[in-house]
Amino acid sequence: MKYAxxxxxxxxxxxxxxxxxxxxxxxxxxERRAYECDGLSAYRRMPWLVLLPETxxxxxAIVRHCQSSGIPVVARGAGTGLxxxxxxxxxxxxxxxxKFNRILDIDVANRLARVQPGVRNLAISEAxxxxxxxxxxxxxxxIACSIGGNVAENAGGVHCLKYGLTVHNISExxxxxxxxxxxxxxxxxxDAAGYDLLALLTGSEGLLGIIVEVTVKLLPKPERAQVIxxxxxxxxxxxxxxxxxxxxxxxxxxxxxxxxxxxxxxEDFVHAxxxxxxxxxxxxxxxxxxxxxxEHVFKVRELLKSxxxxxxxxxxxxxxxxxxxKGRKAAFPAVGRISPDYYCMDGTIPRKALPQVxxxxxxxxxxYGLPVANVFHAGDGNLHPLILYxxxxxxxxxxxxxxxxxxxxxxxxxxxxxxxxxxxGMEKINQMCTQFNEAELQQFHAVKAAFDPGGLLNPGKAIxxxxxxxxxxxxxxxxxxxxxxxxERF
Amino acid sequence: MKYAxxxxxxxxxxxxxxxxxxxxxxxxxxERRAYECDGLSAYRRMPWLVLLPETxxxxxAIVRHCQSSGIPVVARGAGTGLxxxxxxxxxxxxxxxxKFNRILDIDVANRLARVQPGVRNLAISEAxxxxxxxxxxxxxxxIACSIGGNVAENAGGVHCLKYGLTVHNISExxxxxxxxxxxxxxxxxxDAAGYDLLALLTGSEGLLGIIVEVTVKLLPKPERAQVIxxxxxxxxxxxxxxxxxxxxxxxxxxxxxxxxxxxxxxEDFVHAxxxxxxxxxxxxxxxxxxxxxxEHVFKVRELLKSxxxxxxxxxxxxxxxxxxxKGRKAAFPAVGRISPDYYCMDGTIPRKALPQVxxxxxxxxxxYGLPVANVFHAGDGNLHPLILYxxxxxxxxxxxxxxxxxxxxxxxxxxxxxxxxxxxGMEKINQMCTQFNEAELQQFHAVKAAFDPGGLLNPGKAIxxxxxxxxxxxxxxxxxxxxxxxxERF
Numbered sequence: 003m004k005y006a007x008x009x010x011x012x013x014x015x016x017x018x019x020x021x022x023x024x025x026x027x028x029x030x031x032x033e034r035r036a037y038e039c040d041g042l043s044a045y046r047r048m049p050w051l052v053l054l055p056e057t058x059x060x061x062x063a064i065v066r067h068c069q070s071s072g073i074p075v076v077a078r079g080a081g082t083g084l085x086x087x088x089x090x091x092x093x094x095x096x097x098x099x100x101k102f103n104r105i106l107d108i109d110v111a112n113r114l115a116r117v118q119p120g121v122r123n124l125a126i127s128e129a130x131x132x133x134x135x136x137x138x139x140x141x142x143x144x145i146a147c148s149i150g151g152n153v154a155e156n157a158g159g160v161h162c163l164k165y166g167l168t169v170h171n172i173s174e175x176x177x178x179x180x181x182x183x184x185x186x187x188x189x190x191x192x193d194a195a196g197y198d199l200l201a202l203l204t205g206s207e208g209l210l211g212i213i214v215e216v217t218v219k220l221l222p223k224p225e226r227a228q229v230i231x232x233x234x235x236x237x238x239x240x241x242x243x244x245x246x247x248x249x250x251x252x253x254x255x256x257x258x259x260x261x262x263x264x265x266x267x268x269e270d271f272v273h274a275x276x277x278x279x280x281x282x283x284x285x286x287x288x289x290x291x292x293x294x295x296x297e298h299v300f301k302v303r304e305l306l307k308s309x310x311x312x313x314x315x316x317x318x319x320x321x322x323x324x325x326x327x328k329g330r331k332a333a334f335p336a337v338g339r340i341s342p343d344y345y346c347m348d349g350t351i352p353r354k355a356l357p358q359v360x361x362x363x364x365x366x367x368x369x370y371g372l373p374v375a376n377v378f379h380a381g382d383g384n385l386h387p388l389i390l391y392x393x394x395x396x397x398x399x400x401x402x403x404x405x406x407x408x409x410x411x412x413x414x415x416x417x418x419x420x421x422x423x424x425x426x427g428m429e430k431i432n433q434m435c436t437q438f439n440e441a442e443l444q445q446f447h448a449v450k451a452a453f454d455p456g457g458l459l460n461p462g463k464a465i466x467x468x469x470x471x472x473x474x475x476x477x478x479x480x481x482x483x484x485x486x487x488x489x490e491r492f
Numbered sequence: 493m494k495y496a497x498x499x500x501x502x503x504x505x506x507x508x509x510x511x512x513x514x515x516x517x518x519x520x521x522x523e524r525r526a527y528e529c530d531g532l533s534a535y536r537r538m539p540w541l542v543l544l545p546e547t548x549x550x551x552x553a554i555v556r557h558c559q560s561s562g563i564p565v566v567a568r569g570a571g572t573g574l575x576x577x578x579x580x581x582x583x584x585x586x587x588x589x590x591k592f593n594r595i596l597d598i599d600v601a602n603r604l605a606r607v608q609p610g611v612r613n614l615a616i617s618e619a620x621x622x623x624x625x626x627x628x629x630x631x632x633x634x635i636a637c638s639i640g641g642n643v644a645e646n647a648g649g650v651h652c653l654k655y656g657l658t659v660h661n662i663s664e665x666x667x668x669x670x671x672x673x674x675x676x677x678x679x680x681x682x683d684a685a686g687y688d689l690l691a692l693l694t695g696s697e698g699l700l701g702i703i704v705e706v707t708v709k710l711l712p713k714p715e716r717a718q719v720i721x722x723x724x725x726x727x728x729x730x731x732x733x734x735x736x737x738x739x740x741x742x743x744x745x746x747x748x749x750x751x752x753x754x755x756x757x758x759e760d761f762v763h764a765x766x767x768x769x770x771x772x773x774x775x776x777x778x779x780x781x782x783x784x785x786x787e788h789v790f791k792v793r794e795l796l797k798s799x800x801x802x803x804x805x806x807x808x809x810x811x812x813x814x815x816x817x818k819g820r821k822a823a824f825p826a827v828g829r830i831s832p833d834y835y836c837m838d839g840t841i842p843r844k845a846l847p848q849v850x851x852x853x854x855x856x857x858x859x860y861g862l863p864v865a866n867v868f869h870a871g872d873g874n875l876h877p878l879i880l881y882x883x884x885x886x887x888x889x890x891x892x893x894x895x896x897x898x899x900x901x902x903x904x905x906x907x908x909x910x911x912x913x914x915x916x917g918m919e920k921i922n923q924m925c926t927q928f929n930e931a932e933l934q935q936f937h938a939v940k941a942a943f944d945p946g947g948l949l950n951p952g953k954a955i956x957x958x959x960x961x962x963x964x965x966x967x968x969x970x971x972x973x974x975x976x977x978x979x980e981r982f
Contacts, residue, residue, distance in 0.1 A: 191840035201691030222741030251712030293783035350681035441673035448942035
């Protein structure tokens, strides 16, 4: 057995951590249950032990002890992840960073904030608001999700089209390795000497080390932001409008698409004022200086009209702007109201492929007998199909998962990828076999071994073993036939 | 001996590469001499053998053969690097990518270009100019340097303050590993599943693999660009002006500083119209839409005046804009005219530290008896001191190198780093010991081993061995006393 120590007694294990206060240890099964899943609640496991350290030294002591005992470790931020990256192990420690919740330093002159990993995403922007600054990445869970988790998943959000992903908005992290060493990765300069381990760690889903501090970049709040809502009677026209905005050299702060079912669910829930008869709507946010926004609003309105929009509305007030966004931001819970359960997918496609991808999803929806609502970060091609199902109906979850897997393969088939911003985690591990060839997966495993040769950090997630791929029947893109050979690849 | 095969006969080695045409092989010592150094000409070595493959399959065959023969491999682009990254080995193959010089595909809709690594940086912008697009990173060697080398060094340039380094402007690379495997790293979507090996490879200085194809991102050419020249009678005031522009939330397309000696050398050479009595000048380029540029030019002029500029000039025509830049772009060769030799340093400092760093460099200049001209990417804190020396005077090169090393340690002491955009190569390998602690260096070596366990790719560059650091007498930042303890650390 790889994890021979899993049978060791809990008391013996804890005796090896004499400096960890009792209130940092969760051992009762009732309390451990709170950690049995993250935002991907279809997967659940009871952790063997939950630890909530308060200091970097305690984190170092815990991982050192886990390494010498051969006990695997799963790090957890706010537990809002949607791909099961923080799913615990029955034979492992769940290491929560929840108590690392302090903002350590705000450096206005250099526009940087040094924060602990458990600080909530939105709390950073709130703390620097008085200085006219904000932290740009805004995943839809930003009220709850933590910056450590954002780094682990390389989180995005509505504004990442213009302002980039997490990796583009951080400058330094402090990392505890499985050996208990504390490393500084990145720095405060534009470039850093040595290999770019900061970028390597970002999005590594807890497989390479434990992040105990993050220095984020702050941006000045734009002088003005304006939102345009456009309705279309045909999804294809909406897709073409997205292409024409981008081709005109305009980079909107956000460019979102919703299909009919999403529009209806959102409108019923928050009354955003969306046109219920539209086949699709686009929301286009433009920000910058006042002059720049005026100029871009004019251009985008023209482009939307010439792309065949049936209606183009510019928010007349900040209240209306907030209301336009409210529908989009409430789209997921809105879908939750019309279905007992839903499964949020996350894949990226070339923008051009949108019509054929939406058509194929509709065909698959009929084939599987499961409705789908589509929400789409249209500007960067990141699609979020929400599959509606009922977990209480026997076999429906399994059918949903199979349908979800087909959607990811569809994304790969048209030249896209299986993840936009939610990570691979447990959810997409089989599709990694389709996306990457054997040499690429082997290189991933070699990099993992360079940080964690014993494979104790978040095992079983993100990168599939070659054996798993053989079992799954991999058809990787560079080699054999694609899952949807009839579709055009962009 | 690690490289036992070095003594093997050249003919025997070449016999193992039957599919490599004769015109791809350079074995005569006269011809090999052209490859004995890169842009850091103070270091020279004759390569054992120079190979110029034409196809990916030939590259794969060469590295496989080198691996099985235990022969080290140094990849070379255009040879314009300034840190000795392409310095060959007397017992190794110098692998030139010069014949990989084709632009393979221009995808206007997705604003991407797929190019071979030997394509010159500027050739990409020239090829896409007709579509109103360009490739943003612009190292001063952009007429000559190749995109493969840009990726290997994570090259920057005047515009990287606003548009980012190479890593921010590429989306995919094809990599040949030392095993001869061909890997696709990154992708066309905003994020990619798996570890971010694209970012890891960027700036890895040829130590992890051979880049055989690069997909670069293209940007729409800005509608308008405008340059302001400001003169100061005091370098400190110029530094404060930089801080106030950044603090105002303006991100210039370029923000450059030159000191008195640089100004004089450049003016003598290209007659840019620079004020010869100034202690420092700033060049600030603003680009974007016409309205945005007008607004920013107005604001920046006000900020420069209130920072104490003795003169503020806005280029009145495109010809004048080009002339303003001509002096800056010619600063290095201009210094070359007033001194038999010069040594271009490259370090990054927090902007606030500028006055004390320039003062310390001046003190060191007197101490070593060597003049220094300072050119500075002021917006991002990237300093290029040019040490003037005469290689024909005994001991002067050695004194220059020692002085250069002190400047790098100075950068670290104030909270900066030893590289801005030129890489570590041979030049800064000792200072890596000052920048990083033992655990961090060990992690770098582990990552290297994940790609190249035999250490055959560009050995001896970029990352020092721990033995070397022990010999150098490392004083790393996180531990012991800094080299300049009297200076404030930012």
